[in-house]
Amino acid sequence: MPRRSAAALATSGEVFRLIRTGEAVTRAEIGRVTGLSRPAVALRVTELLDRGLIVEDTEGPSTGGRPPARLAFNAAGGVVLVASLGASRTQIAVCDLAGRVHAREDLVIDVEEGPGVVLPLLLDTWERLLAALPGAGVRGVGMGVPATVEFAAGRTESARVMASWTGVVIPPIIAQRFPVPVFVDNDVNVIAIGEHHAAYAGEVDDLLFVKIATRIGSGVISGGRILRGALGAAGEIGHIPVRDGGGVLCRCGNVDCLDSVASGTAILRDLRARGREVSALPDVVALVRAGDAETMAVIRDAARKLGEVVASAVNLLNPAVVVLGGDVAEAFQPLVSGVREVVYRRSTALATRNLRIERSRLGPGAGITGCAVMVLEHILSAEAVDAAMAAPFPGEQGSGAAVLDQAVQGAF
Numbered sequence: 287m288p289r290r291s292a293a294a295l296a297t298s299g300e301v302f303r304l305i306r307t308g309e310a311v312t313r314a315e316i317g318r319v320t321g322l323s324r325p326a327v328a329l330r331v332t333e334l335l336d337r338g339l340i341v342e343d344t345e346g347p348s349t350g351g352r353p354p355a356r357l358a359f360n361a362a363g364g365v366v367l368v369a370s371l372g373a374s375r376t377q378i379a380v381c382d383l384a385g386r387v388h389a390r391e392d393l394v395i396d397v398e399e400g401p402g403v404v405l406p407l408l409l410d411t412w413e414r415l416l417a418a419l420p421g422a423g424v425r426g427v428g429m430g431v432p433a434t435v436e437f438a439a440g441r442t443e444s445a446r447v448m449a450s451w452t453g454v455v456i457p458p459i460i461a462q463r464f465p466v467p468v469f470v471d472n473d474v475n476v477i478a479i480g481e482h483h484a485a486y487a488g489e490v491d492d493l494l495f496v497k498i499a500t501r502i503g504s505g506v507i508s509g510g511r512i513l514r515g516a517l518g519a520a521g522e523i524g525h526i527p528v529r530d531g532g533g534v535l536c537r538c539g540n541v542d543c544l545d546s547v548a549s550g551t552a553i554l555r556d557l558r559a560r561g562r563e564v565s566a567l568p569d570v571v572a573l574v575r576a577g578d579a580e581t582m583a584v585i586r587d588a589a590r591k592l593g594e595v596v597a598s599a600v601n602l603l604n605p606a607v608v609v610l611g612g613d614v615a616e617a618f619q620p621l622v623s624g625v626r627e628v629v630y631r632r633s634t635a636l637a638t639r640n641l642r643i644e645r646s647r648l649g650p651g652a653g654i655t656g657c658a659v660m661v662l663e664h665i666l667s668a669e670a671v672d673a674a675m676a677a678p679f680p681g682e683q684g685s686g687a688a689v690l691d692q693a694v695q696g697a698f
């Protein structure tokens with residue numbers, strides 16, 4: 287049988303992908319999977335070893351005779367800097383190339399202080415964390431911010447929480463201190479990526495994550511990848527209008543957006559309008575525990591409106607799982623059950639046949655994981671590795687890490 291021509295063209299980047307995913311971990315396996323000749327496999331493997339992207343394990347199991355050397359992804363070959371910015375709390379970490387957290391610090395920063403205050407604080411924190419990890423080469427940066435983000439440019443648009451961030455192009459600011467590829471996405475997208483990767487990868491390819499907190503947003507994983515849309519505005523579920531919303535003006539300028547009638551902010555506002563003294567979510571939790579009928583009615587109403595919009599999203603996207611996260615979803619089981627009930631009643635039979643509607647499994651840590659996965663997916667992609675291979679050999683221009691970063695930066 288003739289070898290497939292596509293297989294014969296497997297690049298170093300593709301060989302790297304096979305090793306990283308564990309699909310092929312010896313030279314013989316790589317040859318079998320790709321159809322490359324032995325010298326061609328050897329050439330690519332040597333390149334990857336030289337660049338520090340893989341390591342060779344010569345201690346394989348002793349089975350008599352010399353075992354084939356096993357190749358492995360070199361997760362220790364560098365680090366990525368990640369930060370998941372929330373309205374009031376920001377999680378900052380340094381992760382290895384497998385996304386494992388090596389150092390972490392949570393900061394209480396009011397993002398409304400603006401990028402001029404928050405970004406230098408972030409950069410200083412990363413530097414402090416790096417100081418405890420000597421020799422760690424920074425390969426990339428991944429950030430989640432509470433705003434819609436034009437992904438390719440890393441530019442924030444219509445910031446959900448903070449007006450001072452609107453129109454800010456973040457990557458060049460970060461790159462002044464850390465000249466590596468910088469990826470910025472909205473906070474809900476990175477949480478969706480993190481939740482999918484840590485709790486559902488290999489099990490579910492189509493997932494809708496809905497964050498119900500001070501604001502409402504969603505992240506869509508479709509075919510295993512985040513769906514960003516043409517510019518990065520996909521998933522803005524909070525600005526889909528509901529029926530019978532009562533004519534509430536949303537801060538986006540439209541009327542009866544889901545965000546303006548069912549978010550944590552809306553629940554607090556509605557309870558105050560009914561004479562309840564509530565300043566924050568714990569007050570609402572206390573009223574629910576006390577069995578306050580008015581509070582239960584407000585939460586049921588929010589659940590109905592959420593359910594209505596999530597049902598439409600389910601019809602459009604046919605996810606396998608809808609994950610409900612954010613502190614409002616975490617605090618109120620009746621809200622989650624209410625959404626579930628409406629979705630099963632209103633979505634099509636086929637879309638709900640195997641549909642699971644679950645609460646977030648990861649909770650607040652999902653943002654950090656998601657930021658790491660987002661940046662690693664890019665800098666370790668077959669294309670990025672191939673671009674690095676096309677760059678001058680690292681021996682002449684500093685470390686392999688620097689060459690990889692320059693190449694990646696050029697490619698994106």
Ligand SMILES: [Zn+2]
Pocket residue numbers: 524525526536537538539540543545546
């Ligand atoms: Zn709106």
